[in-house]
Amino acid sequence: MSCQWQTDYPQEEIRKAPKIPLNSPETQNSPLGRRPTLYDVATHAGVSPSLVSLFLKDPERISEKRRGAVQKAISELGYRPSRAATTLASTRTKSIGLVIDDYRNLWFVDLLRGMESVLSNLGYQVMLADSRPGKNRIKEATDGLLAMHVDALVLAAEPSEAMLSTTWVPTVVAGWRKGVPAGADLITNDDDGGGAMAASHLLELGHVRVGHLSGADGASAHRRAGFRRAVETAGVESIISESDGTSEEDGYTAACWLLEHHPDTTAIFAANDTMALGAFAALKARGLSVPHDVSVIGYDNSPLAKSRYLDLTSVDNRSDVVGIDAAHRLLARIEDPSLQPERKLIEPTLVLRGTTSALR
Template identity: 50%
Template structure:
C-alpha cells in the first residue's frame, strides 16, 4: 500500500498565506468588494488560480443565511416543455449568482421520496413549482414559492404565480384549425389543470362555431403513449377527422404515429397542432404547428418573482398572466 496521503482541498487560509494577505482580505476579494488595493486583489486571484481553490458554498451559506440556490420541481423529465422554462429561469438567476436544482415529481414519488423535502434538505432559498404537486407536499415548505403554469395550487398556498392563459391557447388552436377550413376537429386531452383549461378553450371555440366538440383521453395522462392511445380511440369513433388538436407536443407525436399507422398522412389527410412549442415541435422530422405559451418568459418571470420575494418577503402575492400565440409550421393544411 502506498504511503502517500490523500490530497486535501486548499482552504481560504492557504490562499491568504500564498498571497501574503489576511483571510478577511481574501473574503473581500471573493465578494468582489470595492476598496481593495489592485495589487493585493491580483495577488489573491493569482493564489486562487495557482492553488485551484474553490470557495465553500456551505461556508458562504452559513455566513449569509443564503445558499443562492433555487429548487425547480417539474412533472416529468420525458416531456421537453420544461426546457424553455429552465432556460428562462437561468437567464435571470445565473447573472444573480444563483444555481438551480431540478427534481422530477413523477420519479421522486415513484421512488417513495418527497422532492420538496429533498430541496429543503439542501437549504434552497426558494421553490419554483412547475408540476401538479399535492398541496400538502408544499404547505409547510417555509421558503418563498412561485407557481409556474396553470397548477391550481395558488388557491391553497401563499405563492406568487406566473402562467400562460391556457384557456385562450386552447381556443386559439381550435380557431386556427377552423380558419384553415377544418370542421371535424378532434381534441386529445388528459388529466391535470393545464389540459383542463386547454380543453375548455377548445370546447368554447367549437361551440361558438356551431361544431361538435370531439374530445378523447380525458381520463389518461399526457405523454406520447397517451397521445397514441387517444388517437386510436378517436379514430375508432371518427374514422377520418379533418384535424387533431393535441393537449401538448408529446401527445401530438403519439397522435402522428397512430395516424400514420392508419394510413392517414399529415397534413395531406389530417392536420395536426400541438401545444407548448417545445423543442420537439421544431424538429425537422415533425415540423409541428403548436401553441406557444412562452415558457421561456414564464421561467424568466418566475426567477424575477423569486428575487423580488427574497428582497421583500412580506409583499402581497403577485400574479402574472401571459398571452399565448400560435406558431405555424407545416403540419396544418388549408382545406
C-alpha cells in the same frame, strides 16, 4: 385494429465513467500542486482571510483595489469556492429547487434555460427533482429539495393537498395547476388563450371536425376550456378525448379513441407536443398522413416540435419567459419576504410549421 401501446423497448447498456485518480492532471491545475484554499488566496493577495470571505459573499463591499487583488489571486491560483463551506457560513445556499412533473415531457427545457439565464450570473444553481405521477411523489420531491435547504422553489407540477396550505420558502408555481399553495406566486402562460388560438387556426383552415386530446392536469383544463369556447362560438361541435396523463402513450391512446369514434376527424389539437407525437403514431397505424389526411397541432413549442423531422405546428407557451420571470420574482421574494404573491399571465404565440394545412 389494435391500439395497444408498445412498451417493450430494448434496454441500452449503461457504462460507468472511469474514475480519475486523485493525483491526475485534472486535480493538479493549481500552481501549488494541490487544491488552493481560501487562506492561500488571502496570502497571495496580501489580504486577510476574512476579506476574501467577504469578497465571495458581497464583492461590492470591498474597495476596487482590494477586489482586484483578490480576483487576480483567485484566477492565478485556480481557486474554486466550496459551496458546502459557503453554506455553513451563510443562511443561504444560493440554490433554487425546481420540481417538474415528468422528464419525458420536454416542455421544461426552456423553463430551466430561462431560469438559469438569470440565476447563474448571480451564483445560484438550480436543483431539479422529478415528481412523476405516483403516491406522495410530489411531496417526496419537494421535501428532498427542502432538506437540501434551497432558498426558494419553482413548482412546475401539481402540488399535493398538504402543500396547498403553506409554503416554507419563497415559491413560484410555473404553469396552471389545480391548486396554488398559499403565499406562492403564479406565473403562467395564458393557456385559455392558447387553446382558443389553436382552435381558431384550424377553423380558419376550413376544418370543422376538430378533435382535441386532453389531460387531467390544471394546464390541460385551461387549454381545453379555450379550445371548447372557440369551436362552440364558431358553431362547431367540440370533440374531446381526455386522458389521465399527457405522455406520448396517453396521446396515442386518446387519438386511437378519437379516430375510432370520430373517423371523419380532419384535424387534431393535442394538449402538448408529447401527446401530439402519440397522435402521429395512431395516425400512421391507420395509414393516414399528416397533414394531407389529418392536420396536427401541439402545444409548448418544445424541442420535439422544433425538430426538422416532425416540423410540428405548435402553440409556444414561452416557457423561457416564464422561467425568467419566475427567477426574478424569487430573487425579489428572497430579498424581501414581506412581498405579497402575484399572478402573471404570459401571452402565447402560434408557431406555424408543416403539420397543418387547409382542408382538402
